[in-house]
Amino acid sequence: MLFLQVIVGGLLLGAIYALFSSGLTLIWGMMNFINFAHGEFVMLGMYVSLLVVVWLSGGPAAFGFAAAVALFVLGVIIYAGLIRHVMRGPMLAQILSTFGLALLLRYTAFFIFSANFVSLPQTSLSGTIDVGGILMPLAQLVSGVLAIVLTVGLHFMLTRTTIGSRLLAVSEDRNAAMLMGIRPNRMQALAWGLSAGAAGIAGALMAISYPWSPSVGETFGLTAFVVVALGGFGSVPGALYAGLIIGLIQAISAFWLGPIYKDIVVYALFVALLWLRPQGLMGKA
Amino acid sequence: MKKPSVVRPKILLLAACLLIYPLVFSDAFYRDIGVTFLLAAISASAWNIVGGYAGQVSVGHSMFYGIGAYAPLLFYQLWGWPPMFGIPIGIVCSLLLAIVIGAPTLRLTGHYFSMATIAVAELIRIFTGTWDLVGAAIGLQGPAVARGWWDLTFRGELPYYYIFLGVLAVLLYVTYAIERRRFGYYLGAIKAGERAARSLGVPVRKTKIEALMLSATFTSIAGSLYSIKTGFIDPESGFGILISVQMVIIAALGGAGTLFGPLVGALILIPLQTATNTWFGGSGSGLTYILYGGIIVLIARFEPGGLFELWERIAPARWKSGHAA
Amino acid sequence: MLLEAQNVAKAFGDFHAVAGADLSVDEGDIIGLIGPNGAGKSTFFNCLAGDTTPTGGRISFAGQDVTTASPEAHARLGVGRTFQVPATFEDMTVLDNVMVGAFLRHPHRRDAREHARGIVELTGLNSVAHSRARSLGTPGRKRLEIARVLATNPRLMLLDESLAGLTPTELQEAIKLVRRIHEMGVTIVIVEHIMEVIMTLTRRVLVFNQGHVIASGKPEDVVKDETVITAYLGHGSRRHRSET
Numbered sequence: 001m002l003f004l005q006v007i008v009g010g011l012l013l014g015a016i017y018a019l020f021s022s023g024l025t026l027i028w029g030m031m032n033f034i035n036f037a038h039g040e041f042v043m044l045g046m047y048v049s050l051l052v053v054v055w056l057s058g059g060p061a062a063f064g065f066a067a068a069v070a071l072f073v074l075g076v077i078i079y080a081g082l083i084r085h086v087m088r089g090p091m092l093a094q095i096l097s098t099f100g101l102a103l104l105l106r107y108t109a110f111f112i113f114s115a116n117f118v119s120l121p122q123t124s125l126s127g128t129i130d131v132g133g134i135l136m137p138l139a140q141l142v143s144g145v146l147a148i149v150l151t152v153g154l155h156f157m158l159t160r161t162t163i164g165s166r167l168l169a170v171s172e173d174r175n176a177a178m179l180m181g182i183r184p185n186r187m188q189a190l191a192w193g194l195s196a197g198a199a200g201i202a203g204a205l206m207a208i209s210y211p212w213s214p215s216v217g218e219t220f221g222l223t224a225f226v227v228v229a230l231g232g233f234g235s236v237p238g239a240l241y242a243g244l245i246i247g248l249i250q251a252i253s254a255f256w257l258g259p260i261y262k263d264i265v266v267y268a269l270f271v272a273l274l275w276l277r278p279q280g281l282m283g284k285a
Numbered sequence: 286m287k288k289p290s291v292v293r294p295k296i297l298l299l300a301a302c303l304l305i306y307p308l309v310f311s312d313a314f315y316r317d318i319g320v321t322f323l324l325a326a327i328s329a330s331a332w333n334i335v336g337g338y339a340g341q342v343s344v345g346h347s348m349f350y351g352i353g354a355y356a357p358l359l360f361y362q363l364w365g366w367p368p369m370f371g372i373p374i375g376i377v378c379s380l381l382l383a384i385v386i387g388a389p390t391l392r393l394t395g396h397y398f399s400m401a402t403i404a405v406a407e408l409i410r411i412f413t414g415t416w417d418l419v420g421a422a423i424g425l426q427g428p429a430v431a432r433g434w435w436d437l438t439f440r441g442e443l444p445y446y447y448i449f450l451g452v453l454a455v456l457l458y459v460t461y462a463i464e465r466r467r468f469g470y471y472l473g474a475i476k477a478g479e480r481a482a483r484s485l486g487v488p489v490r491k492t493k494i495e496a497l498m499l500s501a502t503f504t505s506i507a508g509s510l511y512s513i514k515t516g517f518i519d520p521e522s523g524f525g526i527l528i529s530v531q532m533v534i535i536a537a538l539g540g541a542g543t544l545f546g547p548l549v550g551a552l553i554l555i556p557l558q559t560a561t562n563t564w565f566g567g568s569g570s571g572l573t574y575i576l577y578g579g580i581i582v583l584i585a586r587f588e589p590g591g592l593f594e595l596w597e598r599i600a601p602a603r604w605k606s607g608h609a610a
Numbered sequence: 611m612l613l614e615a616q617n618v619a620k621a622f623g624d625f626h627a628v629a630g631a632d633l634s635v636d637e638g639d640i641i642g643l644i645g646p647n648g649a650g651k652s653t654f655f656n657c658l659a660g661d662t663t664p665t666g667g668r669i670s671f672a673g674q675d676v677t678t679a680s681p682e683a684h685a686r687l688g689v690g691r692t693f694q695v696p697a698t699f700e701d702m703t704v705l706d707n708v709m710v711g712a713f714l715r716h717p718h719r720r721d722a723r724e725h726a727r728g729i730v731e732l733t734g735l736n737s738v739a740h741s742r743a744r745s746l747g748t749p750g751r752k753r754l755e756i757a758r759v760l761a762t763n764p765r766l767m768l769l770d771e772s773l774a775g776l777t778p779t780e781l782q783e784a785i786k787l788v789r790r791i792h793e794m795g796v797t798i799v800i801v802e803h804i805m806e807v808i809m810t811l812t813r814r815v816l817v818f819n820q821g822h823v824i825a826s827g828k829p830e831d832v833v834k835d836e837t838v839i840t841a842y843l844g845h846g847s848r849r850h851r852s853e854t
Contacts, residue, residue: 032396033396034396034399036344082582082585082586085586086586086589090340090589091395091396092336092342092537092541092585092589093584093586093589094396094585095395095396095399096342096533096537096581096582096584096589097581097582097585097586099344099399099530100534100577100578100584100585101578101582103530103574103575103577103578104575104581104582105578106574106578107574107575107577107578110571111571111575218407218526260411263407263411264411264412264415267405267407268408270404271401271408274389274390274393274397274404275389275390467713467717467718467719470706470710470713471710471713473699473702473706474699474702477700477701477702478697480661480681480697481693481697481698482699482710483661483680483681483682484659484661484681484684484685484690484693484759485685485690485711485714485758485759486685486686486714486762
C-alpha cells in the first residue's frame with residue numbers, strides 16, 4: 001500500500017512537472033529557443049502565491065489566478081523587452097539572455113525573501129482523503145488533477161482554436177503567417193505569456209503542498225529540460241506523458257535509493273537521452 | 286593578419302603592469318584581489334577556447350574546474366601526496382570527461398549543447414555531495430602547514446600571484462597561437478556556420494572535440510590552482526553552477542572569442558565583485574549575483590560582442606590595435 | 611565519368627522531394643539544372659554534396675561510392691558546393707573566409723594565405739578582401755561563396771542559384787567568372803532560374819519537376835520541349851483551374 005501511495009504521489013507531482021514543462025516546450029517548438037529562466041518562473045509563481053496569502057488572505061483559487069496572471073504579464077514583458085531583440089542574434093546572446101535572467105530573478109528573490117525555505121499556511125485544501133485505502137493529501141490530489149486538466153487544455157487551445165492555429169502558423173513559417181495578416185510579434189509575445197503563465201500556475205499548485213526557497217527554480221528548470229527532452233521538443237502531449245513518467249521515476253528512486261538520488265537518476269536519464277536521441281523520444285523531431 | 290607594430294608595446298606594457306602590481310600594492314587585500322583576478326582570467330580564457338572561439342556555449346564548465354580542484358586535495362588526503370601531483374591527474378580525468386561528454390553532446394548544436402553541459406555539471410555536483418571518498422557534502426582539505434615548497438602551500442599571496450600569472454601567460458600564448466593556425470580559422474568557421482564549414486572540408490566534430498579538450502585542460506588547471514591555494518574544496522565551490530557562470534560572464538563581458546576579452550572582463554568584474562561584497566557584507570553575495578545576472582542580460586541585449594566590439598566601434602581609429610586596415 | 615547519380619531518391623516522411631533522379635557528369639562538363647520552385651533541385655544538390663543522405667539510389671564520384679559520405683569527405687574528394695542562401699562566415703573578413711577553404715589543401719597559414727590571395731584576386735574580391743563578409747551585399751556574398759569553394763581546389767563545383775538576384779551588369783560579370791572557372795578545368799553543375807545563364811553557359815540541361823528529371827538535352831532543344839513547357843506553365847494553369 002505504501003508503494004502504491006508513492007506511485008500516486010509521484011504521478012501527481014509529475015502532473016505539475018508536465019504543466020510547467022509544457023510552457024517550456026511551447027516556446028521551444030515555436031521559436032527554437034530554450035528558456036533557461038523557466039524554472040525561475042515556477043519559483044516566482046510560488047512567491048506570488050505566498051504574497052497573496054499573506055497580504056490579501058486569498059484562497060487557492062485567488063493565488064492560483066494571481067500567479068498565472070502575474071507570470072503571464074512578466075512573460076510578455078520579457079519577450080517584448082529582451083527576447084524579441086536577441087532571438088535572431090548570435091547563439092551566445094540567445095543563451096546568455098535567459099541565463100542572465102535566471103540569475104537575476106533567482107538572486108532578487110534571494111535578496112527579498114532570503115535563502116530560507118518557506119511554505120504556505122494551511123489552506124482550505126488541507127487534510128487527507130482516503131481513496132480506496134490510499135491516503136492522499138487533498139491538496140496534492142487537487143493540484144495534480146488540475147495540472148493535467150490545464151495541460152490538456154493548453155494542448156486543445158493550441159490545436160483546436162483560432163488563436164492556436166495562428167500560433168502554429170507563426171512557428172511553421174513566420175513570413176507566410178505575416179502574409180496571412182498575423183503579427184508574429186504579437187503571437188510570440190502571447191506564447192511567452194502562456195509559457196510563463198503555465199509555469200506560474202504550476203508554481204502556485206506546488207506551493208500548496210511543498211516548502212520552497214529561491215533556489216528551487218534551478219531544479220525545476222532542469223527538470224523541465226528533462227521532461228521536454230523525453231517528451232519531444234515542442235510537443236505538449238509529449239510533455240504530459242514525460243512529466244508523469246519523470247514524476248514517477250523520481251518518486252520511485254527516492255523511495256528505493258533515498259531522497260538525494262531522485263535528481264541524480266533524473267539528470268542521468270537526461271544525459272543518456274541527449275546521447276541517444278537528441279530529438280526527444282516521443283515527439284516530432 | 287599582420288598586426289601593426291603598435292600592438293607589441295601595448296602587450297609589453299600590460300605585462301609590466303601585471304608583473305609589478307603586487308609590488309606596488311603590497312597590502313594583502315589588494316594582492317588577494319590580484320590573485321582572484323588572475324584565476325578568473327585563467328578560467329574565463331580557458332572557457333573562451335570552446336565557448337568563444339568555437340561558439341559552443343558551455344554553461345557547465347565547472348565540471349572540469351571541479352575535477353581539477355578535487356584531484357590535488359583528494360590524493361593529499363588519501364596518500365599524503367603533494368597537491369601539485371594532482372594537477373596532471375585532474376587534467377587526465379578532465380580530458381576523459383571531455384571526450385565522453387563531447388562525443389555525444391558536440392553533435393548537438395546551440396541550445397542543446399548548453400542544456401547538456403549544465404545537466405552534466407549538476408549531475409556531478411550532486412553526486413560528489415553523496416560520495417564519501419571525496420568528502421561528500423563536507424569536502425576536502427589540503428595541508429595545513431607546508432612540508433616543503435613542493436606542497437605549494439604558502440603563507441602570503443605573492444608566490445601564488447606569480448604562479449597564476451605564469452599560467453595565464455602560457456594560456457594566452459596558446460590562444461594566440463590558435464588564432465594564427467588552421468585550427469583557429471576552423472573554430473571560427475564552425476562558430477559562423479557548421480553546414481558551410483563542413484562543405485569546405487572542415488572536420489567539424491574532430492575540431493570541436495579538440496577545442497573542448499584544450500579548454501578542459503586549462504579549466505582543470507584553474508581548478509587545481511584554486512584548491513591548492515585555498516586548501517579547501519567542497520561540491521559548491523568546485524562544481525557549483527556559479528563557477529561556470531563566472532567564466533561565461535567574464536568572457537562575454539570583455540568579448541567572447543577575442544584574445545584579451547576575458548582579461549578585460551575579469552579586470553572589470555573582479556573589483557566590482559569585491560566592492561559589492563565589501564560594501565554590503567553578508568548580503569553582498571546575493572547582490573553580486575543580481576549584478577551578474579543584470580550584466581549578462583545587458584550584454585546579450587545590447588552588446589553580444591562584449592566591450593571589445595563596443596571599443597572597436599566607438600574608439601577613434603588611431604587607438605585601435607586589432608584588425609589590419 | 612566524374613559523377614554518377616543513379617535513381618537517387620530522398621523522402622521526408624510521405625513527401626518525396628527527389629523520386630529517382632539520374633545524373634551523369636563527365637570531366638569538363640558544364641550542366642544546368644532547371645525546374646519550377648519546389649521541384650527538388652536543391653534537395654538533389656544536397657544529396658550530391660553529401661549534405662543529406664539519400665533514402666534510395668547510389669552516387670559515385672571519381673569511381674568511389676559517396677552515397678553516404680559526409681560533406682567533409684565530399685570536399686576532400688573534390689566536390690565543392692555553394693548555398694542557395696549564401697552561408698558566408700559573417701564576422702570573418704573576405705580573405706579569412708577564403709582561407710578556410712584554402713586550408714583544405716594548404717595546412718600552413720602562409721601557404722593558405724598565398725593561395726587565398728590568388729583566389730580573391732581571380733574572383734574580383736580584391737577591393738573588399740579585408741572587409742567583413744557581413745558588409746557585403748548579396749552579389750558580393752554569392753561571389754565570396756564561389757571564391758571560398760574554389761579555394762578548396764574542387765574538381766566539381768555545384769552552384770546553387772549563385773547567379774540569382776544580380777543586376778544585368780553583375781550577371782554578365784558572374785557569367786564571365788563561371789566560364790573562367792570552367793576553363794580552369796573545373797566541372798560545373800549549376801542550378802539556375804535565369805534562362806539566359808543556362809543558355810549561354812551550359813551545354814546540357816536537365817529539367818526537374820516533382821522530384822523527377824522530366825527532360826534533358828541541349829538547352830536550345832529543351833526550352834522547346836512540350837513536357838517542359840507544361841511543367842512550367844502547368845503550375846499556373848492548374849492554379850487557374852482550381853480557382854474557377
